[in-house]
Every structure is written in structure tokens, then in C-alpha cells.
Amino acid sequence: MRTIFIGLAALALASSAAAQQQPAAPAPAALPAQPPVAPISAQMQRTIDQLREAGLSDERGYAIVGDLVAQIGPRISGSEQEARARDWAVTMLRANGFTNVHIETFPVPGWHWERQEATIVSPSHQPLVVAALGGSPSTPSGGLEAEIVRFPDLVSLQAAPESALRGKIAFVDEHMSVTQDASGYGAAVVKRGGCPRLAAPKGAVACMIRSVGTDTNRFAHQGSAGRAVAIPTASMSPADADTLDALLEHGAVRVHLDIQAGNRENGQSGNVIADIRGREKPDEIVLLAAHLDSWDLGQGAIDDGAGVAIVTAAARLINALPRHPRRTIRLLIAGSEEPGGLGGDAYGRAHASEHHVIAAESDLGADRVYRFSSGFSDEALPYARAFQRALAPLGVVPGDNRADGGTDLGGVKANGTPVVDLQQDASRYFNYHHTANDTMAAIDPEQLRQNIAAYAVFAYMAAESDWVFGSSAPAAAAAH
Amino acid sequence: MRTIFIGLAALALASSAAAQQQPAAPAPAALPAQPPVAPISAQMQRTIDQLREAGLSDERGYAIVGDLVAQIGPRISGSEQEARARDWAVTMLRANGFTNVHIETFPVPGWHWERQEATIVSPSHQPLVVAALGGSPSTPSGGLEAEIVRFPDLVSLQAAPESALRGKIAFVDEHMSVTQDASGYGAAVVKRGGCPRLAAPKGAVACMIRSVGTDTNRFAHQGSAGRAVAIPTASMSPADADTLDALLEHGAVRVHLDIQAGNRENGQSGNVIADIRGREKPDEIVLLAAHLDSWDLGQGAIDDGAGVAIVTAAARLINALPRHPRRTIRLLIAGSEEPGGLGGDAYGRAHASEHHVIAAESDLGADRVYRFSSGFSDEALPYARAFQRALAPLGVVPGDNRADGGTDLGGVKANGTPVVDLQQDASRYFNYHHTANDTMAAIDPEQLRQNIAAYAVFAYMAAESDWVFGSSAPAAAAAH
Numbered sequence: 028m029r030t031i032f033i034g035l036a037a038l039a040l041a042s043s044a045a046a047q048q049q050p051a052a053p054a055p056a057a058l059p060a061q062p063p064v065a066p067i068s069a070q071m072q073r074t075i076d077q078l079r080e081a082g083l084s085d086e087r088g089y090a091i092v093g094d095l096v097a098q099i100g101p102r103i104s105g106s107e108q109e110a111r112a113r114d115w116a117v118t119m120l121r122a123n124g125f126t127n128v129h130i131e132t133f134p135v136p137g138w139h140w141e142r143q144e145a146t147i148v149s150p151s152h153q154p155l156v157v158a159a160l161g162g163s164p165s166t167p168s169g170g171l172e173a174e175i176v177r178f179p180d181l182v183s184l185q186a187a188p189e190s191a192l193r194g195k196i197a198f199v200d201e202h203m204s205v206t207q208d209a210s211g212y213g214a215a216v217v218k219r220g221g222c223p224r225l226a227a228p229k230g231a232v233a234c235m236i237r238s239v240g241t242d243t244n245r246f247a248h249q250g251s252a253g254r255a256v257a258i259p260t261a262s263m264s265p266a267d268a269d270t271l272d273a274l275l276e277h278g279a280v281r282v283h284l285d286i287q288a289g290n291r292e293n294g295q296s297g298n299v300i301a302d303i304r305g306r307e308k309p310d311e312i313v314l315l316a317a318h319l320d321s322w323d324l325g326q327g328a329i330d331d332g333a334g335v336a337i338v339t340a341a342a343r344l345i346n347a348l349p350r351h352p353r354r355t356i357r358l359l360i361a362g363s364e365e366p367g368g369l370g371g372d373a374y375g376r377a378h379a380s381e382h383h384v385i386a387a388e389s390d391l392g393a394d395r396v397y398r399f400s401s402g403f404s405d406e407a408l409p410y411a412r413a414f415q416r417a418l419a420p421l422g423v424v425p426g427d428n429r430a431d432g433g434t435d436l437g438g439v440k441a442n443g444t445p446v447v448d449l450q451q452d453a454s455r456y457f458n459y460h461h462t463a464n465d466t467m468a469a470i471d472p473e474q475l476r477q478n479i480a481a482y483a484v485f486a487y488m489a490a491e492s493d494w495v496f497g498s499s500a501p502a503a504a505a506a507h
Numbered sequence: 508m509r510t511i512f513i514g515l516a517a518l519a520l521a522s523s524a525a526a527q528q529q530p531a532a533p534a535p536a537a538l539p540a541q542p543p544v545a546p547i548s549a550q551m552q553r554t555i556d557q558l559r560e561a562g563l564s565d566e567r568g569y570a571i572v573g574d575l576v577a578q579i580g581p582r583i584s585g586s587e588q589e590a591r592a593r594d595w596a597v598t599m600l601r602a603n604g605f606t607n608v609h610i611e612t613f614p615v616p617g618w619h620w621e622r623q624e625a626t627i628v629s630p631s632h633q634p635l636v637v638a639a640l641g642g643s644p645s646t647p648s649g650g651l652e653a654e655i656v657r658f659p660d661l662v663s664l665q666a667a668p669e670s671a672l673r674g675k676i677a678f679v680d681e682h683m684s685v686t687q688d689a690s691g692y693g694a695a696v697v698k699r700g701g702c703p704r705l706a707a708p709k710g711a712v713a714c715m716i717r718s719v720g721t722d723t724n725r726f727a728h729q730g731s732a733g734r735a736v737a738i739p740t741a742s743m744s745p746a747d748a749d750t751l752d753a754l755l756e757h758g759a760v761r762v763h764l765d766i767q768a769g770n771r772e773n774g775q776s777g778n779v780i781a782d783i784r785g786r787e788k789p790d791e792i793v794l795l796a797a798h799l800d801s802w803d804l805g806q807g808a809i810d811d812g813a814g815v816a817i818v819t820a821a822a823r824l825i826n827a828l829p830r831h832p833r834r835t836i837r838l839l840i841a842g843s844e845e846p847g848g849l850g851g852d853a854y855g856r857a858h859a860s861e862h863h864v865i866a867a868e869s870d871l872g873a874d875r876v877y878r879f880s881s882g883f884s885d886e887a888l889p890y891a892r893a894f895q896r897a898l899a900p901l902g903v904v905p906g907d908n909r910a911d912g913g914t915d916l917g918g919v920k921a922n923g924t925p926v927v928d929l930q931q932d933a934s935r936y937f938n939y940h941h942t943a944n945d946t947m948a949a950i951d952p953e954q955l956r957q958n959i960a961a962y963a964v965f966a967y968m969a970a971e972s973d974w975v976f977g978s979s980a981p982a983a984a985a986a987h
Contacts, residue, residue, distance in 0.1 A: 108633075151591070244724060245944045266944075269946075270576065468724070
């Protein structure tokens with residue numbers, strides 16, 4: 028009590044002194060020097076304004092993703108459904124006036140599941156909502172039963188002795204943070220592959236993780252655990268993780284896990300390509316990417332039907348201008364992004380000799396673009412500022428020069444192509460991501476339209492200008 | 508343009524005239540005469556205040572439903588899980604100091620499902636998220652395949668000719684409205700039993716309905732379709748209904764439906780009874796009811812683990828007072844409510860000779876009580892007003908004298924027992940109701956506590972007073 032009193036008295040004195048003295052505020056630090064904004068012509072500005080307004084009232088984009096969801100629905104890498112989606116995309120792109128529309132196939136493992144079930148068998152009996160993670164091997168036929176050992180995070184799993192894990196199921200219960208810039212995902216997703224990698228050498232028989240997601244709904248989030256997963260690995264819904272937590276407070280918990288999964292023989296995927304041929308420099312390519320495959324509990328509306336719709340609808344608006352831009356605008360509608368960017372890598376290999384002047388990907392749902400970041404050489408920063416100025420009326424703020432580009436751009440980025448990020452607000456994306464709940468209900472049509480406007484403005488400026496961007500990242504020695 | 512100008516001018520004139528004249532407002536209509544408020548003693552008021560505050564800081568209620576969800580989880584009528592839940596309840600009620608704790612068993616059909624799957628097979632191929640409705644018969648082994656015929660509501664199904672339905676699957680696509688007082692549910696739930704009843708005589712082979720629910724999540728809502736359902740009947744998630752709608756715009760849609768379901772041999776359920784014995788009039792019973800069974804895709808947290816927790820925690824607070832109230836407070840933790848109030852009916856039959864002075868049920872989730880309605884004789888309306896005045900500090904407003912009581916009170920109500928409704932805000936209840944998403948995440952602990960406070964205040968007043976309520980509804984000739 029005395030301590031509190033003294034503290035309060037000291038606080039009162041300090042406040043009183045502050046009120047009497049009113050010291051001058053420190054001088055603000057000088058702002059860092061900004062690169063100039065590259066000028067654009069009055070005609071380009073008029074076209075930018077026209078495309079922005081056309082994007083904000085676009086209805087085609089929402090119809091495209093709606094049609095993909097209804098006509099195809101789930102389309103996991105290497106599946107018959109993914110092949111049907113490619114045919115759908117070819118028809119849709121031709122109908123929307125694109126040229127050079129074609130499919131480029133490539134082999135994939137084609138991992139898929141046949142069964143993914145789990146049940147608490149002791150101290151009580153109730154089913155768990157789980158999803159096998161991509162790359163997971165099968166349990167023995169009929170499943171396996173073992174005690175659960177909980178770890179609050181991967182670090183504590185790493186620190187655990189073998190004796191704690193041998194013959195048991197490792198349960199990584201780490202929570203994911205909501206972040207606007209999706210950085211929470213980067214931190215959380217490590218446990219998908221990290222759990223089996225750390226637990227298998229210690230003799231664990233399986234891994235189960237609290238889903239990588241930010242919702243509290245009864246959905247397990249799918250996703251890849253890697254390509255050589257040592258033990259059966261599954262995610263579970265947050266409610267099921269909470270149930271395990273509650274039971275573990277009272278003692279041992281045993282779970283029966285049954286995963287039947289594996290790769291396809293001669294698995295095949297493919298990219299779909301479509302162009303708006305440049306009127307002056309057709310060999311200089313502005314690449315817009317999204318991916319066609321999805322996980323298969325949901326319908327792939329936000330991941331990544333929305334991206335397919337955004338880049339297609341944006342390019343279509345440019346295609347409808349009185350004349351094509353100088354450079355070619357190309358759509359890369361990639362296959363097999365989910366297992367780890369296989370389509371983007373295949374594209375990079377197949378098109379390494381072509382000149383990609385810049386590339387952007389849309390693959391974070393359908394919520395608004397809130398920030399524009401570049402990955403340019405220093406000399407090209409005035410172009411980044413010009414993009415940012417043109418996107419400002421859409422509520423897009425300037426980002427940094429550390430753009431990532433996204434998984435579908437892995438191949439062209441490795442070849443040295445400069446990339447940009449039209450960063451979408453990811454605050455609610457991971458509520459739906461990779462779940463059965465990835466449906467049209469997750470898409471806000473108004474925010475989808477803002478994306479279309481932003482991509483149309485960006486792609487037009489990049490294709491109509493003669494700007495040379497240079498990459499902030501050097502080309503990789505070999506394709507990754 | 509001329510019309511608009513004249514309109515604006517007329518408006519301006521009218522405004523001006525109004526401003527100048529300032530006519531007197533019409534005299535308010537006389538308020539209807541209110542019955543007086545029954546007086547309560549200063550000591551009773553002190554205890555009411557004490558119970559209200561104890562309820563608002565209660566932690567036991569949330570722990571009770573959490574334990575039921577973790578230890579038992581889903582517990583469909585007539586199942587082994589429901590039997591385990593009864594044992595759990597007996598242990599829990601004894602540990603909380605109740606007496607006369609026992610189980611009263613009764614036979615039930617024990618309808619349950621083994622398989623509930625549906626897939627669009629033409630024009631495309633994708634799975635639908637469905638739930639077999641309670642009472643549904645099985646499809647032929649291996650399922651059935653038929654064309655979908657959509658009806659926007661039951662009325663249009665009723666009006667359809669046989670030729671439109673023979674050999675087809677009737678799809679009732681009616682939407683449900685969000686209502687605070689749950690009246691939207693009463694309107695929407697009719698389609699569960701209505702679809703098979705209307706479609707079967709016209710030769711339909713199955714029924715599928717848009718789920719009775721108000722959310723947009725990818726969950727099918729379970730629920731009873733009745734006791735003699737003629738054809739296989741399932742609900743589907745809103746996203747799946749939307750997918751069918753989108754496909755039906757382009758032409759015929761065929762669906763494969765596979766339901767394997769049926770009743771149990773010698774199905775048994777049971778009610779759990781627990782008392783706080785009245786200190787002066789132990790044979791006069793104030794009945795508080797909730798139900799223990801649940802549907803089995805979710806964990807039965809809001810339906811009706813919450814109700815079990817609310818009435819138990821409220822009664823426990825009264826049990827902790829220095830002395831018991833005059834009358835007995837009894838908990839009826841009913842079995843088999845979901846198939847149609849079988850536990851409430853069984854209780855009514857078994858306890859017809861006992862004197863139930865009043866009864867209330869908690870079975871609409873865990874959101875706050877916002878209104879108190881009675882079902883009293885006119886002479887007893889001052890007591891209703893006394894309850895309403897005592898509940899007002901909890902934000903509860905006065906309702907009417909047409910209380911329903913709820914399904915678990917069907918038996919005692921038929922015997923002539925007066926009932927009240929502590930009406931919960933149902934605005935978000937049907938987002939979760941009967942889905943896999945009925946988990947602890949659907950419960951707001953603060954609103955749960957408000958319920959506990961309200962039930963404690965109500966039950967104490969009813970049990971400590973000598974009020975005689977009389978029922979607004981006459982006793983039924985026979986138990987319903």
C-alpha cells in the first residue's frame with residue numbers, strides 16, 4: 028500500500044511539473060530524401076482515370092470467380108478437377124478476347140488424400156475435425172492410436188527429449204496472429220512442416236497441429252507440410268485443439284488418427300497462358316499471375332479464384348481500350364501453386380529466354396489493395412513512386428522496395444524479373460484460407476472491384492510506358 | 508426536370524409553412540392500465556441484489572458447459588454418448604450440492620445417421636456439404652442419383668404438378684430471416700418436415716433443403732424432419748445451395764445423394780433430476796429445465812450445454828444462501844429434446860401428480876436475456892410485473908403474457924403448469940444452431956453470466972414467495 032501511495036504521489040508531482048514547465052517539443056527529425064516521381068503524359072493520366080473508374084464498376088470479375096466456383100469447385104494439384112479448370116480457363120480467356128491462349132503442362136507429385144479422420148478415444152470419445160496436410164504419408168491401414176503430447180510451440184518441441192515423444196503424437200498448439208500484411212502467416216506456417224521434421228527423429232508416430240488460421244470456426248485448415256514428410260501429419264480446427272487442451276489439463280489423452288493419402292502415378296498439372304499483344308514491343312512482357320489449383324475442402328473462391336478473376340478482369344479492361352499498350356500483357360494462370368509453386372517454377376523454366384519487364388501476382392484473397400511495394404533497382408524508384416501516385420485515389424499507400432512477388436512468380440523472379448506487390452489487406456483472409464469455408468460468401472464484391480481497378484492501372488502503366496525497372500534482387504544462379 | 512423543380516418548390520413551401528405555424532403535437536394516446544406490481548420484502552430484495560451480483564461474476568457456469576463439451580461432446584438422442592452425458596450430469600450435480608439426483612429413463616426411436624454424402628455429378632462434379640435430417644430414411648445402398656428441381660419456398664412446392672417432381676429431388680431453397688425473438692426460426696423450420704411431406708406424394712425420390720440457419724458458413728444445419736419421414740431428406744450449407752442456384756441458371760443439375768440412417772433397437776434415453784429441497788413447502792416445485800442431448804456434428808455447447816450450465820449455476824447460487832427457499836427448486840436436465848421433446852413429455856407423464864407451481868426453460872444459447880414474458884392467469888399479473896422489475900437491472904424488458912415455455916416444458920405445460928420465458932437474444936443463435944460450429948467459441952462468457960443472474964433472481968423469487976401463478980393456458984386433456 029505504501030509503495031502505491033508513493034507512486035501515486037510521484038506521478039502527481041511529475042504531472043504538476045509538466046503542466047507548469049511546458050517544455051518545447053523536440054524538433055522533428057528530417058524526413059529522408061524521396062526519389063522524384065516519374066512524369067506521365069496527360070493522355071496516360073486520362074487512361075489511368077478511365078481504367079480506375081471502369082475497375083470500380085466492373086462486374087465481370089465477380090462473375091468469373093462465381094463461374095469457376097460453380098462449374099468446377101475444388102481443384103487440387105494434379106487432379107482431374109484441376110484439368111477441367113484449365114479447360115474452363117481456356118474457354119473463359121478466349122471468350123474475353125485474349126490471344127495466345129494455351130495450356131503448358133508439367134509433371135507433379137499429385138498428392139491427395141482419401142481419408143482424414145481422427146477421434147479422441149480416451150478419456151472420452153468424440154470425433155475431431157482434421158485435415159491431412161499436403162505431403163503427409165498414410166497411417167497404417169485402419170489408423171494408429173497413441174497418446175497426445177502437447178507443445179505450445181515448435182521451440183518447445185525442438186527442446187523436448189526423445190523420451191517425451193517416442194510412440195506418441197506430437198501436438199503443436201501454437202496460435203496465429205491476425206496481421207494486415209500477412210506476416211502472421213509466415214510465422215505460423217512453419218509448424219506445418221516443422222512438426223514432422225522435428226518430431227519424427229524423436230520417434231513420434233504422427234503430428235497434429237492447431238490449424239494455421241485466425242478464425243474460431245470448426246474448420247481444419249489444409250496446406251502443404253512439404254515434399255518428404257516423414258510421419259502422418261494433420262491439422263485440426265481451433266475448437267478441437269481447445270478440446271484437447273481442456274482434456275489434457277486432467278491427464279493423458281489418446282487419439283486415433285487415420286490418414287490415407289499419397290501421390291498420383293504420372294501426375295500432371297499445367298499453366299494457362301493468355302496475352303494482350305503489345306502494339307509496339309510485343310516481346311516485352313508485363314506478367315500478371317494468379318493460380319488455378321486449390322485445396323479441396325473448400326471451393327477455392329478466395330484462394331485463388333479471386334486472383335484469377337482480378338488479373339483477368341483487369342487485363343480485359345485494358346484489352347477494351349481503343350488501342351493495345353506498347354508492351355504485351357500476359358496472364359499466367361498457374362497450376363499447382365499449393366504444393367509449393369510448381370506452376371510458377373515450370374513457367375520460369377519454359378520462358379527463361381523471354382523478356383519479362385515486370386511481374387505481379389494476386390493471391391491473397393479479394394480484400395482491398397492497401398499498399399504498393401516495389402522490388403526495383405535504385406534508379407527505377409521514380410517509377411515506383413509514379414505507380415504509388417496513380418494508385419493513391421484507390422486508397423493505396425506507398426510501401427517499401429522489398430516486394431516479394433509471391434509464389435507464382437518464383438520462376439521469373441529467379442530469372443531476374445523485377446516484381447511488385449499490390450498488397451491486399453490480409454486481416455480476415457486467414458479466417459477462410461484453405462478451409463471448407465473458402466466459398467463466394469468470403470468475397471466482398473466491392474473490394475474485389477477495387478483490386479481490379481488497381482491491377483488495371485498498374486498493368487496499363489507498366490505496359491504503355493518504356494520504363495526499365497531493374498530488380499532489387501539479383502537473378503538466381505539456377506531456377507529454385 | 509420540370510417535375511423535379513415543382514416538387515422541390517412545393518417542398519420548400521411546405522417546410523416554410525410548417526416552420527411558421529408550429530402546430531401543436533397531437534395528445535398522446537392514454538397508456539393501457541397496468542396491473543400493480545406485487546410487493547416484495549426488503550429482505551427478499553437484498554437477496555435478489557446479492558444473487559444478481561453473484562450471477563454476474565459467476566465462473567462455474569462457463570466451467571460446467573466447458574467440461575460437458577470436452578468430456579462428452581456430441582450426444583445424440585438414444586446414443587451411448589447421451590448415456591455418458593447423464594452419468595456426467597449426475598456426478599456434476601452431486602458435486603454441486605444438489606439432492607435427489609437421479610436418472611429417469613424412457614424409450615426413444617434413437618434415430619442416427621451412418622452416412623450423409625452428396626455430390627453434384629452433372630454438369631460438373633463437386634461434393635456438397637450436407638446433413639441428413641432427423642427421421643430421414645436411408646437412400647438405397649450406394650445412394651441415388653436424380654435431377655434437382657428447385658422451389659423458392661414450400662408454397663411453390665405445394666403448387667407444383669406431379670410431373671415436375673416424379674423421380675426427382677425436390678430442393679427447397681427458402682432463406683431464413685434473422686430475428687431477435689427467434690420468430691424467423693418458427694417460419695423457416697417448417698420446410699424440414701414440409702418438404703418430404705409435400706414432395707413424396709408427388710413422386711419425388713428425395714428432399715434437399717437450404718439449411719435452416721442464418722449464417723453464410725460452409726456448415727449444414729442438422730435438425731428433425733419428423734417421425735415418419737417418407738423420403739430421404741437432407742439439408743445443405745448456404746454455399747452449396749448457392750452453387751446449385753448458379754448451375755441451375757444454365758440448365759439441368761443432377762446430384763448423387765447417399766444417406767444411411769435409421770432407428771436403434773431398444774433405444775433408450777433419460778432425464779436427470781436434481782433438487783434444492785424447499786425449507787417449508789418441499790412439495791411445491793419451481794422447475795428449471797434444459798436439455799442434455801444434442802445433434803452430433805457439433806459439440807452441443809450452445810444447444811444446450813449452455814442451458815444446462817445456466818440453470819445449474821443459477822440454482823447453485825441459491826443453494827449457497829444461508830437457508831433454502833420455501834419451495835423446492837428442481838432441475839430437469841432432459842434427454843432427447845431434439846427429436847421433439849421426448850424427455851419433457853416423459854417427465855410430464857412421470858410427474859403428473861406433483862405440484863409444479865411454475866416452470867422455465869433455458870434453450871436458446873448463451874446470449875443475454877432481453878425480455879421476460881409470463882403465461883399467467885390475469886390475477887397473477889402483478890407477480891409477472893414483480894419479476895420484470897427485479898430483472899430490469901439486468902437489462903431485461905417486460906414482455907407479454909403469452910409465454911411459450913419451450914419444448915422441455917411440453918409435459919408440465921400440458922399438465923397445466925404456468926410457464927415463463929426468460930427470452931434470450933436469438934440474433935446470432937441460428938448462425939451456430941445444429942452445426943459442427945456449435946462449440947465453446949460460440950459462447951460469450953459475459954452474456955452467459957447475465958443469464959445465470961437472471962435465472963437465479965427468477966427462481967429465488969418464485970421459490971421464496973407464496974405466489975400462485977395460475978396458467979394462461981388450460982391443462983391439456985391428455986399429455987401431448
